[in-house]
Amino acid sequence: MTMREMLEDLIRKFNAKVASDPALRAELVGLRKTVLIELKDGTKYHFTLADQRVAGLIDGGVDPADITIATDADTLRGLSSARSARSKRTPPARSNRRNARRPRALSKFF
Numbered sequence: 001m002t003m004r005e006m007l008e009d010l011i012r013k014f015n016a017k018v019a020s021d022p023a024l025r026a027e028l029v030g031l032r033k034t035v036l037i038e039l040k041d042g043t044k045y046h047f048t049l050a051d052q053r054v055a056g057l058i059d060g061g062v063d064p065a066d067i068t069i070a071t072d073a074d075t076l077r078g079l080s081s082a083r084s085a086r087s088k089r090t091p092p093a094r095s096n097r098r099n100a101r102r103p104r105a106l107s108k109f110f
Helices: 003-020 022-028 073-087 101-107
Strands: 033-039 044-050 067-071
Touching: 003 022, 003 044, 003 073, 033 073, 067 073
Parallel strands: 033 067
Antiparallel strands: 033 044
8 A cells, every 4th residue: 555545544534533423523623734744755745624524635745734744654654553453452541631632633543
């Protein structure tokens, strides 16, 4: 699976989760974030979370990005694999973070 296919799959899963989870949908009301993914090989993708969904993945960078994820492809694949494996086990305990709105919503994606 290419990196683009993996990211598109994650976006599909995230949007499906939002559609089926009223609490997550409520958490995303009014939230608009542009996310830039910069891979160490120079490849860049970005997407926007708005209206309680992630629109399609777009090739290339974006300026300004609200959130930038700079990593290598292997690490990003590893995070995605760990997320998949974790979702098959018992649900993680909720954390008590001060600014839980953004990190929790994005943790549903990655």
